[in-house]
Amino acid sequence: MVTSQLYNTTELTEVIGSGGIDNILKDLYIDKSQLEYQRKRYINALNRFTQLYGEGDVLIFSAPGRSEIGGNHTDHQNGKVLAASINLDIIAVVRPVNSNESVSEEGSLSGHSGVNAGIIRIVSDDYPMIQVSLSDTDINKEEYSTTKALVKGVTAGFKKNGFKTGAFDAFITSDVPMGEGLSSSAAFETLIGTIQSHIYNAGKVSAEDIAVIGQMAENEYFGKPCGLMDQMACSVGNMVYIDFNNKEKPIVNKLAADIKEFGYSLCITDTKGSHKDLTDDYAAIRQEMNAVAGYFGQEVLRGITLKDILDNFKELQEKFGDRSILRAVHFIEENDRVENEVKALTSGNIDEFLRLVSKSGDSSYKYLQNIYSTKDTANQGISLGLMMSEIFLGDNGSYSSGVCGNGVYSNGVCRVHGGGFAGTILAIVKDNVVDEYRRNMDKIFGDGASMILQIRHCGGVRII
Known part of the structure; x- marks a missing residue:
């Protein structure tokens, strides 16, 4: 270079x-x-x-810049992520x-x-x-x-x-x-x-x-x-798998794969929400995950299993509340999901990869709960963006199980992008409809809101 x-x-x-x-x-x-x-x-x-x-x-x-593909709020718990420079x-x-x-x-x-x-x-x-x-x-x-x-x-x-x-x-x-x-x-x-x-x-x-x-x-x-x-995605570049189990020396692998090879593009849509005054929301995710980890004598959730959570469910619920459990389970399952996303992508199984990306978004919505701030429920731009994406990515505006089933639409998938609560969503969209998808999202969120990106x-x- x-x-x-x-x-x-x-x-x-x-x-x-x-x-x-x-x-x-x-x-x-x-x-x-x-x-x-x-x-x-x-x-x-x-x-x-x-x-x-x-x-x-x-x-x-x-x-x-970078795009997060998988591993939503896993890095601060010494987890795994799949990301790409753009x-x-x-x-x-x-x-x-x-x-x-x-x-x-x-x-x-x-x-x-x-x-x-x-x-x-x-x-x-x-x-x-x-x-x-x-x-x-x-x-x-x-x-x-x-x-x-x-x-x-x-x-x-x-x-x-x-x-x-x-x-x-x-x-x-x-x-x-x-x-x-x-x-x-x-x-x-x-x-x-x-x-x-x-x-x-x-x-x-x-x-x-x-x-x-x-x-x-x-x-x-x-x-x-x-x-x-x-920082790691921006500095290393390409599509990268990162394992933060050792914070001082994370494992970083560049992947010899690009969704472009399968006829898909990345789309990022700005749903026009502001990140102002969201510091407490972001911090709460980390604090609640760390609280559950502390119950098991750890600083972070890495290494704690779903069985550990279920075996101690009642006491965890009494000590930390329901949301802490939901967020802990999100981390555990999301961490495994990243590993499976990498395997699917590098083996050429794009259908399975898309299914896993969709599951990641579903988990962020239901368990991690970083789609909107509970301090401002009237404004839910990310929720709207995900809803409209599901409509536009389906057949004629209706849900389609597509080739993968289980949350994959006929023309792509969508999920929250990055920290959440406001801001952007990610869609992985078939190349033959990506321009139409962008135009449709711009009609909702304004000209230039949706960007087609390359890795x-x-x-x-x-x-x-």
């Missing part, structure tokens, strides 16, 4: 405009119809960088600052020195510039939920893990929508980690290490409790 030559901003603008990196763009974005848009996007980013920081040699980096990404035009140690795989790129040495400066799209001192790695609760906190957290994580860090100037632009369950924050963390890895560590910091550092940044510096799935085959990368 790395070109063999370094360019200054003017030369690079000409190279991109003449199609000089089209092969790279095709690899990243899959859809050939995106080429003209991506050329313009990259050229605009270079022009914006030049306006901010002046001409000179630069590097370009990319980090993708062809929506964040890109950064970057120049090292005061760095004689800045190196890349293909040679060195000396940074410029000046008054901003030791300072990371970033402008993201139309937002104001943020500045982060390399010496300032303290957690500041007043910076929770800010971009600055994520940059500080990733920088601190690199230092804590013995990696080199350095300053840089960057212009960043994102096509990963915020608040739509595609992990814009994890993509950003991956991007910053990839920049530090390639400029100051010769690209030798592993994708897995970058993901772990990103999670730490989000948990401790950004103030948001999260598992490791988002990207790499995670965080240096492009140039």
